[in-house]
C-alpha cells in the first residue's frame with residue numbers, strides 16, 4: 001500500500017533526510033521517497049498501524065501531514 005503525504009513544512013532536502021530518518025524506525029514502513037518541490041512524501045507500508053505511527057512521528061518531528 002502507498003500513501004502520499006502532503007507536508008507544508010518541507011523546505012529543503014534536509015527536511016526529507018530528517019523525515020526518512022524518523023520513518024526508518026517504523027515497523028511496516030517499507031519505502032519512503034520525498035519531493036521538495038511538491039512538499040510531498042510517498043510512503044510505502046505493509047499495514048495501517050505503520051501508517052498511523054508514521055503520521056504521528058511526522059507530527060512530533062514538526063512535519064505534520066496536511067492530509
Ligand SMILES: [Cu+2]
Pocket residue numbers: 010011012013014015016
Ligand atoms: Cu529543510
